[in-house]
Amino acid sequence: MNEQHKYRSTDKMSDLICDNYSLLMVMSRFGLSLGFGDKSVKDVCEAQGVDCPTFLAVANFISEEQYSYSGKESDFSISALMDYLKRAHAYFLDFNLPAIRRKLIEAIDCSGSNDVAYLILKFFDEYAKEVRRHMEYENQAVFTYVEQLLQGRLSDEYNIATFASKHNQIDTKLKELKNIIIKYYPEKENNNLLNAVLFDIFNCEQDLATHCQVEDYMFVPAVAQIERKLKDEQ
Ligand SMILES: [Fe+2]
Ligand SMILES: [Fe+2]
Known part of the structure; x- marks a missing residue:
C-alpha cells in the first residue's frame, strides 16, 4: 500500500x-x-x-472511486483474496439470501389467492438458484484452477480470460424483483415489513455488484499476471 x-x-x-x-x-x-x-x-x-x-x-x-490493478504481486495475496471470495459466497448463499426469503414470506401475503405474492416468491427462488450456480462454479472450477496455478501448473483447457468473458452480472435479476415489488405489489395500510425487505434487497444488490467488481478488477488481472509469468517461464 x-x-x-x-x-x-x-x-x-x-x-x-x-x-x-x-x-x-x-x-x-x-x-x-x-x-x-x-x-x-x-x-x-x-x-x-x-x-x-x-x-x-x-x-x-x-x-475508493477509482481502481486499477497495479501489477505488483506484493499488493495482495491471491490465495487470501480467494478465501475472502469463498466466505462471501457462503455469506450470500447460506445467510443473506435465506434471510431475505424469510422476510419476504413474512412481508407478503402468501395465503394462495395473491398472484403477485406467488410471483415474487417464485422469482426470488429462481434468482437464488442462479446465484448458487454462479458461485458454486467459482468455488469449484475457477478457484481449483487458480490453486493449481499458484502451485505452478498451467492448464491447456482453461484460463482466467475464459472465466472473465462469461462472468455475467448476477444483480440484474434482483433489480427486476425489486421493480415487481415496487410497482405491482397491492397496496396495504402498513408497509413496514415490505419496506424492510426492500432495504435488504437494495443492500444485497449493492453487495453483489461490489463482489463481482472485486472479482473482475482485482482477482482476474492478478490471476492473468500469474498466467503470463508461468508462460514466460516455460
Ligand atoms: Fe463470486
Ligand atoms: Fe462472480
Missing part, C-alpha cells in the same frame, strides 16, 4: 469501520471479529492471522 490509498495499515481499525460501515462485511469475510479496541489495522490483522495487505487492498478497492 502506498500513500495514495485511502486507508493505511497504521489507521485505527475502528476509524475504518466508522468511515465506511460496509467494511464490517469485509472484516467478517476475512474472518476478523470485533472487539479490537484502538488497535491499528495492521495489529488487528496480525493478532487474528489475517493477511493485512489483502484486507487493505479490498477495503481500499471498495472505498
Whole structure:
C-alpha cells in the first residue's frame, strides 16, 4: 500500500469501520471479529492471522472511486483474496439470501389467492438458484484452477480470460424483483415489513455488484499476471 490509498495499515481499525460501515462485511469475510479496541489495522490483522495487505487492498478497492490493478504481486495475496471470495459466497448463499426469503414470506401475503405474492416468491427462488450456480462454479472450477496455478501448473483447457468473458452480472435479476415489488405489489395500510425487505434487497444488490467488481478488477488481472509469468517461464 502506498500513500495514495485511502486507508493505511497504521489507521485505527475502528476509524475504518466508522468511515465506511460496509467494511464490517469485509472484516467478517476475512474472518476478523470485533472487539479490537484502538488497535491499528495492521495489529488487528496480525493478532487474528489475517493477511493485512489483502484486507487493505479490498477495503481500499471498495472505498475508493477509482481502481486499477497495479501489477505488483506484493499488493495482495491471491490465495487470501480467494478465501475472502469463498466466505462471501457462503455469506450470500447460506445467510443473506435465506434471510431475505424469510422476510419476504413474512412481508407478503402468501395465503394462495395473491398472484403477485406467488410471483415474487417464485422469482426470488429462481434468482437464488442462479446465484448458487454462479458461485458454486467459482468455488469449484475457477478457484481449483487458480490453486493449481499458484502451485505452478498451467492448464491447456482453461484460463482466467475464459472465466472473465462469461462472468455475467448476477444483480440484474434482483433489480427486476425489486421493480415487481415496487410497482405491482397491492397496496396495504402498513408497509413496514415490505419496506424492510426492500432495504435488504437494495443492500444485497449493492453487495453483489461490489463482489463481482472485486472479482473482475482485482482477482482476474492478478490471476492473468500469474498466467503470463508461468508462460514466460516455460
Ligand atoms: Fe463470486
Ligand atoms: Fe462472480
